[in-house]
Amino acid sequence: MGHIQISGLNKEFVNRRKTRREEDLAPFGQTVPVLEDINIEIEDGEMVCFLGPSGCGKSTLMRIVAGFDHQTSGSVIIDGKAITGPSSDNIFVFQHSGLLPWMTVWQNVELGLRKIENQDEKCEKIQEYIEMVELDGFEEHYPHQLSGGMLRRAEIARALVVNPDILIMDEPFSGLDFLTHMKLREEVVNMHQYLGKTILIVTHDIDDALVMGDRIIVFSRRPSQIKLNRKLDFSHPRNFFKKDTELAKLRDELFFMLGVNYAV
């Protein structure tokens, strides 16, 4: 389960900031349209990457799907039911760590399993997921004692342990060093192939989207509309530098679409 139907979705913000930081922002007290007529259907088990200029409303859309925020109009229907609020079927992995800093890795992973009465079963499950993200030995560490990559892993373990239908990741690799980024990306791809959950990923990194996505959705500048909604039928592992010339061509196209004329 994890089918998402977004239809005719609009989102407006009321500008509460007195100083205007950006030219196109409305004056104080007026509404700013952020998302305009968004229609997306996401299949169960699909990994969808969202690209777009910063401030275009990708994260806002994710927060609406997670139930943290509400659309101005339109609907989001998950498995036939309109969302009413946050739920553990639908876990959000935060850009800046969402781990609770006063709890150890173990206690953080335990958060979603509070209702399991059987202690043995609970411990076994926590241990399994901590091992899955290769954090065994760090169970009693507090978040501030972990590196950036380990923080993401711990949060992914905490998300997966409740067996959600949908995983929403807001720029999951931002701020990581290059190698950690590559490794974690590979692991998310493996995890997706192994567990087959619906995963929504917001990213700025075109290569992330190309390497990971079953589908790429590109947003325009605010008010955002969908500029591109394209399936990627390439097998994993993907490598656009050598074999898949079609993938390489698409990469150039995407760079161009996002305002970079000469892709590296």
Next chain:
Amino acid sequence: MNSAFAHKLAPFLSFTVLVLIWEIAVRFAGLDSHVLPGPSQVFFSMIELIKNGAIFKHTVASLFRVTAGFYLAAVLGIPIGIILGRNQTAALIFNPIIQFLRPISPLAWIPLAMLWFGIGDKPAVFLIFLASFFPIVVSTTVAVQSINPTFFYVAANFDFSRAEVIQKIVIPAIIPAIITALRLTVTIAWIVVVAAEMIAVQSGLGYLILDARNGLRLDYVMDGMIVIGLIGILLDSIMRRLGRIESAAWGIRQP
């Protein structure tokens, strides 16, 4: 020199210099002991007070009042602060009242305190309560309001109940700020107890000082001041130790 050793030595050194300057000032300025008694005289009268147990009796009396007033303030102030921090309507209604009462010195309440509670421990405890209550409420409210909103999203995502949000998010999130607030507040309470004991009671360090002044025993007055200073340091270090408990500090080692 070993720097850890130097750190421990420095306070003793500064106190020794202070006492030396004090002794020299008294001897060479030829000050009368009714104006400023010298360190040696203060030292011997302190031994006198220790021998007859007076200093202990008064210290215990003061500590009891501070503990009672401060404890009451924390027990009431922290939950009220949490409510004001979580509930905007409550904050809108009660914040103006708190901000109005807060700057009124507890000493201004002395006449009312005596009228309401008579003499004895009660008015003193009430004054210490007032002195501690408002800073605790305000610090708690601010601490709750500045909790990273991400944590509340996490709580919602994992289906936390209201009670769980308070217990697992709000309380642990504000503990470091609360400990700092308590540390500052206990100092205020300790300052106020001396003033409170100058009225309507027959015990406590404040009473000792007032009584000694009436008997023109400035050496006893200074003994009282010294004990007040030492207990102040002790209270502060107890509160600082609280902040080092691992779970309270989120596992972050504090200096």
